[in-house]
Amino acid sequence: MMFSWISSGFPLFIFLFFVVFFRAQLTYWLGRAAAHGFISAEKRTGFLGAIARWFNGPTPRKGAHILDKWGLVVIPLCFLTVGVQTAVNAGAGLVRLRWRTYTLAMIPGCIAWAILYSLGLLTLWTSTLQAIAGxxxxxxxxxxxxxxxxxxxxxxxxxxxxxxxxxxxxxxxxxxxxxxxxxxxxx
Missing domain, CATH: 1.20.5 (Single alpha-helices involved in coiled-coils or other helix-helix interfaces)
Incomplete structure (x- = not known):
């Protein structure tokens, strides 16, 4: 059941913006929580300890550095895709990208996503790609x-x-x- 006040126009855009904003933030924070949980297990031995040491290692730091440097491009663009969005948002949390940088980078993506979905342009975009590829x-x-x-x-x-x-x-x-x-x- 859809409420009549969000069925079209600007109210639909606002509704979709907040849906994608909170979904992306939740995905980011789940990634951060997972990283924190593994890092807190750093002194453990075995598999969990190895994963925890990896989270404090050079690979996640390099990932965070790349996202800090290029995240302003990658993060908003992921909202124009289907399937990559969750991976990028969770990855930003996993590598512990600064929240402020992440949030500022994701807002244009949220706006674009809300526009695409509220105007039905995502369907047009994917249909065009399928027609070209077919x-x-x-x-x-x-x-x-x-x-x-x-x-x-x-x-x-x-x-x-x-x-x-x-x-x-x-x-x-x-x-x-x-x-x-x-x-x-x-x-």
Missing amino acids: SPWGWAGITIVLLVFGGLIWHTRLRRNKESVCPITPSDSESAELSRSHQNEDI
Whole structure:
């Protein structure tokens, strides 16, 4: 049963915003609680102790650092996906991302999610992707986009490797001049 005041428009958007806001916060805090529980077992031996030591190790710290650095991009974008959202929100809690950073990063995602769901755009978005992926022309277009994107990445990496492997060296004529100048200094 749906209340008539949230059936459409701005009230529906507000309702959905708070639904996703509290769901994301709950997922984050469950991840934090799990991390805290494992960390408190650090002095234990066996499997629980190993997990607790892992939570205090370099991997979660690196994850927290990456989320601190790039979380403002990853966290809101996860709200535009289906299935990744919970993993990202729980992961932010597991690596003990600062609450303030997490909350500020998730608010734009919550707004986008509420807009998509209140206007029915999520259905349109997924239907469009399914239609593109179901058509041979759609698959061809996706393949071309992926090939172009992969080619650009490959070209950029190749250029970076050339720059790092081949330092700037003087030409043969410059080398000859340098050796003559050093010989003249010796005289």
